[in-house]
Amino acid sequence: MYTTDNAPPVVLIVEDNQANLLLARALLRRAGYGIEEAQSAEEAMERLGGTAPDLILMDIQLPGKDGLSLTREIRANPATSHIPVVALTANAMLGDAERCLEAGCVGYITKPINAREFAATVAGFLGKVAAPQ
Ligand code: MN
Numbered sequence: 001m002y003t004t005d006n007a008p009p010v011v012l013i014v015e016d017n018q019a020n021l022l023l024a025r026a027l028l029r030r031a032g033y034g035i036e037e038a039q040s041a042e043e044a045m046e047r048l049g050g051t052a053p054d055l056i057l058m059d060i061q062l063p064g065k066d067g068l069s070l071t072r073e074i075r076a077n078p079a080t081s082h083i084p085v086v087a088l089t090a091n092a093m094l095g096d097a098e099r100c101l102e103a104g105c106v107g108y109i110t111k112p113i114n115a116r117e118f119a120a121t122v123a124g125f126l127g128k129v130a131a132p133q
Contacts, residue, residue: 007034008032008033008034009033009034009054009055009126010033010034010035010036010051010053010054010055011028011033011034011035011036011053011054011055011056011057011122012036012037012038012044012047012048012053012055012056012057013025013028013035013036013037013038013057014037014038014039014040014041014043014044014056014057014058014059014062014067014070015037015038015039015057015059015088016039016040016059016061016062016063017059020059020088020111020112020113021037021039023113023115023118024057024088024113024118025037027113027115027118027119028118028119028122030119031119031122031123033119033122036053039062040062040063040064040065041062041064041065041066041067041069041070042064042065044056044070045070045073048074048079048080048083052079052080052082052083053083054083054084054126055083055084055085055086055122055125055126056074056083056084056085056086057086057088057109057122058070058071058085058086058087058088058105059087059088059089060087060088060089060090060096060100061089061090067087067088068087068099068100068103068105069103071085071087071100071103071104071105072103072104074104075103075104084106084125084126085104085105085106086105086106086107086108086109086122086125087100087103087105087107087108087109088108088109088111088113089108089109089110089111090110090111090112096108106125107125109121109122
């Protein structure tokens, strides 16, 4: 996933809730990740028009177009289909995980965000790419 030896992985956080966005950003910055942010599907598409991130954290409930619809579009677009998408979901409802996977997410993280585990969980989704020190 790295294009250069020392560049930290870049995570695009798509989240409209300020508290969640600030927490996720702080935890991932502390772990050494590069961060991009979007608060809507439209903003996310703008970000994805630039350099591709290594991972996308996708809030499911967004104003306007929802996160699962956006994930399907990302999967269907050859320019972005290689980027893993991890759902951020507050829904503990049965079947929610399945809906995320059906939309093309590689997995999901339930909210509220667990501050002690979040960065390690993200590192796990990045596969063999270890979190930077
Ligand atoms: Mn939301």
